[in-house]
Amino acid sequence: MTRMVIDPNRKLSRISREIYGHFSEHLGRCIYEGIYVGKDSSIENVNGMRSDVVEALKRIRVPVLRWPGGCFADEYHWMDGIGPVDARKKMINTNWGGVVEDNSFGTHEYFELCRQLGCETYINGNLGSGTIREMSEWIEYMTFDGVSPMSELRKKNGHSDPWRVDFFGIGNENWGCGGNMNPDYYANEYRRYQTFVRDYNSKQHIQRICCGAPHEDYDWTKEVLATCFRRTSEEQHGFMDGLSLHYYVYPEGIEIKGSSTEFDEKSWYKTLNKAVYMDELIRRHGAIMDEYDPEKKIGMIVDEWGTWYTCEPGTNPGFLYQQNTMRDALVAGITLNIFNKHSDRVKMANLAQIVNVLQAVILTEGEKMIKTPTYHVFDIYKYHQDAELVESSIETKQIGEEEEWQVPNLTESVSVAPDGTIHLTMTNLSIGESYDIETTIVDRNITSVKGEIITEEMHAMNTFDMPDHVTVEAFDGTWITEKGIRFTIPACSVLHLELR
Template sequence: MAKLVIDANRKLSKINKEIQGQFSEHLGRCIYEGLYVGENSDIPNVNGMRTDVVEALKNIKVPVLRWPGGCFADEYHWKDGIGPKESRKKMINTNWGGVVEDNSFGTHEFFELCRQIGCETYINGNMGSGTVQEMSEWVEYMTFDGVSPMADLRAENGHEKPWTVDFFGIGNENWGCGGNMNPEFYGNMYRRYQTFVRDYDGNKKIRKIACGANSDDYEWTQEVMKACFRRISPQQHGMMDGLSLHYYTVPETWDHKGSATEFAEKDWYKTMKKTMYMEELIRRHSAIMDQYDPDKKVGMIVDEWGTWYDVEPGTNPGFLYQQNTMRDALVAGINLNLFNKHSDRVKMANIAQMVNVLQSMILTEGEKMIKTPTYHVFDLYQVHQENDLLASSLETEQVGLEDEYMVPNLTESVSVDANGVLHITMTNVDLEKAYPVEAVLLGKEAGEIKAEIVTGHMQDKNTFEEPETVGVQGFDGVQATKEGISFTIPACSVLHIAVK
């Protein structure tokens, strides 16, 4: 019997809705065919955006969308993607597949997509191959409400009023595809570039995100924080609002990542162990950030995370198209629990990517669309958005194969919403064993209980032929007790319990 203790009187931190953020890059069929089909497509659309995909994303309350990359961002010149579509420049997408990018999806289309979804905007600027002037003019084009060359150009292109940019990233992966920079150099470049990302609207601040580390590159975090916090006056404290972190769960090696659908129990537990490494990364990068920012005003922004496997057989290797199984559902649940538990520092996360790329929410094939197991986990977890994290502790045991592939059997996070309802989310990574759980509620008596679950066998997936193999199901196995609640969490499952 596993024991879960929840202290309803101890609110630890706010769980930002942005923790459930998404990422869309000009990569493979994420934008084109996935999100955007154009106004003249036979596929139902509104201003070129696929109606079925937009509705599915609205249903999980996507809070924020990052665009245009990714590695693509540091080769993206925004003026190529504005104006009449027939006159926009065509280019080769050198990062992803060597295909022609016709720039028919640009700044105006991105803001239209976010308007339809109802989400915040996270723009990634080009530091790697772009100039300070180019970045500054893009911000002016998007956000200035007045008389200026860029505001006038925006009006000429059909949008008189400015948009709202909620977050702006100064470069992407500048330790690699964004320029192969050293951390000290990037830190000083960041100081320069961010100066010209101006808040033209005095009532709305653009939150600036610095490029953070690749996985466990702690030196990068140390040196960037040091450079950005050196010689800072009180008036300059808004120089950095967030520092990113990128970490992908790769079961094998970068050269041979393993199949997304054909895998053994060993691969399952190896994947779980690698994804749980995220907690160590958060803790150690947070400790470095604490040296310079003890009040945690700078958020950790995990704006690329998720599973990365070999592409589906027969597809373009540069398109990163992979299927999605119950293994991905557990990876999603584990990471979202981790982000919740560290929401004092983790302020946003953006799974890679939204449609048709890596660990996506949605897969499309022509006019067909399916929701992945990962989508259904995000559906379960949307209840945590903007809640208060509650103190909780859970007894676990090690499960898996051999010493090398042992992991904790259960993970959890607990929040309370504005109406006083407790939301408990748990994962069980054990492929065979269900676990009885006795939950003690301190400071609260269990009233009405509702629960739902995503569960199945490890290789279960949704296909265009069988689109509903994995989904959200009702779960009636929770009972109120004198001390709280009790239930048994099935093997290979992600569970949400709401307690009024």
């Protein structure tokens, strides 16, 4: 019997809803075909946005959507994407497949998508190949409600009122595709550029996101923060609201990566081991942030995360299209539990990417659409959004044949909603073993339990021929005890229990 303890009286931190955010880049079929089909498409749409995709995303309560990149952001010039669609400038997408980008999805279309989703906005600005004036004028175009050249241009293009920009990234991956910069150089550029990302509305603060590190590049974090905080008074620390972190799970390494569907038990545990590594990354980068920001006013923004495999055979390698199995569901469940546990520091995260790219929650093929196993994880985890993380612990053991790639058999996180409902999410990383769980819930008399689960064999996936092979099912195997609850979590599963 495995023992777990939940203390709903020990509230630790608020789980920001933005932790359940997503990422949409002009990459492959993410925007075009995946989200945006144009007003004249035979596929049902509202103002060009696919109705089936929008409805599916609304169900999982997408809280925030990052756009337009990614690497694309630092070659994107926003004025190419406004005005009459047929007159917009075409460009070559040099980062992703060398295809023609016609800019038919631009600023106005992005805000229309966010309006339909009811989500917050996170725009990534161009520091790599753009100018300060260009970035400053984009902010003015989007948010200024007075008389100015940019606000007048916005009105001319059909939108009289300003939009709300919730988050704004000052460049992307500037250590690589965003300019191959050294950390001190980037940090000084960040200080300069962010100065001109103005809050035109005194009641609305645009949260400025600084480009953080890839994976375990702790030197980048140290040097960027040292430079940003140098010669800066306490009052000026507000120029940074978040510091990003990017981390991808490459099962077989960054060059080979590995298949998304054909893998053995060793690769299963290797992949999950690398997902668990997110905990160490957050702790170590977080410790550096604590030196400069002990009060945790600056959020860690994990705005690119997920699995990255070799693209599907027969597809454009630059489109990064991959299938999604129960292995990805476990990666998502593990990672979201980690984010919840670190919600005192992690304030936003964005899965890469939302449709048809990498660890997507939705795949499309013409008029067809399927929800991936990862989608269903976001569906059953959505109740953590803006809830209070509470103290929980569980007995675990290491599993997996090879010691180097062993993982804990179970992960969990627990939150309490404003109405007092307890939400427990748990993953069972074992391919073949179920576990009996005896749970003590401190100072609570549980009267009802409602459960839902995602479970299948490790290679299970949804296809356009079998779109509901992996889905959410009711979980009825819970017993209320004098001290709490008891249940058995099946092998290879992601579980959500609602306790009242």
